[in-house]
Amino acid sequence: MMDNILEGKKIDETRQGEALEMASSSNPNGKKLFLESYGCAMNFADSEVVASILIKQGYQTTNDELEADLILINTCSIRENAEERVRKRLTNFKYRKQHQPSLIVGVLGCMAERLKKQLLEEEKLVDIVAGPDSYRDLPSLINEVEGGQKAVNVLLSREETYADISPVRLDNKGISSFVSITRGCDNMCSFCVVPFTRGRERSRDPQTIVQECRELFEQGYREVTLLGQNVDSYRWNITNKGEIKDETKPTTNFAELMAMCAEVHPDLRIRFSTSHPKDMTDEVLETIAKYDNICNYIHLPVQSGNTEVLKKMNRGYSREWYLNRIDAIKRIVPEAAISTDIITGFCGETEEQHQDTLSLIEEVKFDFAYMYKYSERPKTLAERKYEDDIPEEVKQRRLTEIITLQREQGMVINQSYVGKTVKVLVEGTSKKSDDMLCGRNDQNTMVVFPKVDVQPASYVNVKITDCTSATLIGEVVA
Ligand code: 5AD
């Protein structure tokens, strides 16, 4: 599943300009939309679908919440603290409404799905509650509110993929974009709320995915990230049991889909997230190896290094299976960077089991890891079946041990790049210094280098001279 790293990002002003233009060129209604997203990349991709739907209704997007007529917050339920952050935001807006009674506030995404009417009726925090499969219904939900009612749609769908909606790109750079390929998740990992909030897994028509990649390339984009909770289970015209649905039509699996996207143009980088250890096939790895423009970067969440814990987590693989997949990556795509997700302090986790996670980190040598303390989520299998019995201070100590080890290893890996030359897709000026440019290499590591005369969205070769545990530093070479 995807990482919870993009919290509280707002519509960027530059892109907002474009969105405004689009809105005013159709049928402006004079109203302004402020849209804020929390959580995983899928939420950010969904917000672009929401913006598209509402701009068609005449809304203009704004970056200034104070001038908004409609505020929509796309939310995340993955851990308790993600929800707490959003609740604080919603409480703020509630006070705003006292001074601006016409202001409409809506909650979208996973919290909408999980809490349903609670935010609306008990806590009276919002006017609209719209789950992840109900965004086409937003115009009528807004109408209901304008008619003086509260509005809710949290129906989950087995078919909705928003395949025909062209997302309005909300990032400012026009270089890299998310493209969703599946929605929902059927895996039922015992700690995870996603199957409850995002519903059953479904794949999007491959032709619409390739078409979206093509349009992005034509607009100047040079990188797409194919998104799904488990991209390896992408399947088109194939049933869950692996049978062909319609013999007269072609089938597509994830490896084939990636190849189709890679064929759009050799200068369009293809990334993907998230891979699942139980489903990632050698065919996928061979496809990555075959195409230069499919990035050598695999995010493969392990969650724990102990087989018993993995069993309780319902992950569908053992420590040995995971290590076998790592061996396959190192054999078939030797250049690949590997990152992971780890949960520490899961129900009943012993000290020895924690040591197994540390030893797995040492064995694999991850380039990067997202590391979390277990947070019990209502309704999940783990909440119903196991006790959240690891004390907070033990969770924290284990997390610190994991982070410390990972940081050391990340530093060693980055040091191994020093002296090498890497190909970087230029994103723009570095956040830390106006004199530096930044971009990512094929392996997804951030690279910074002194400014030269190149445009964003072009490729440069950078010779690495130095590094930190998270960044490579170098200079452009011919
Ligand atoms: N507690 C802590 N971390 C969680 N994740 C998912 N559910 C939980 C939870 N209840 C983590 C997993 C997943 C990542 C996106 O979030 O590591 O891969």
Ligand code: SF4
């Ligand atoms: Fe990812 Fe498992 Fe949650 Fe599905 S259930 S989104 S695979 S962690």
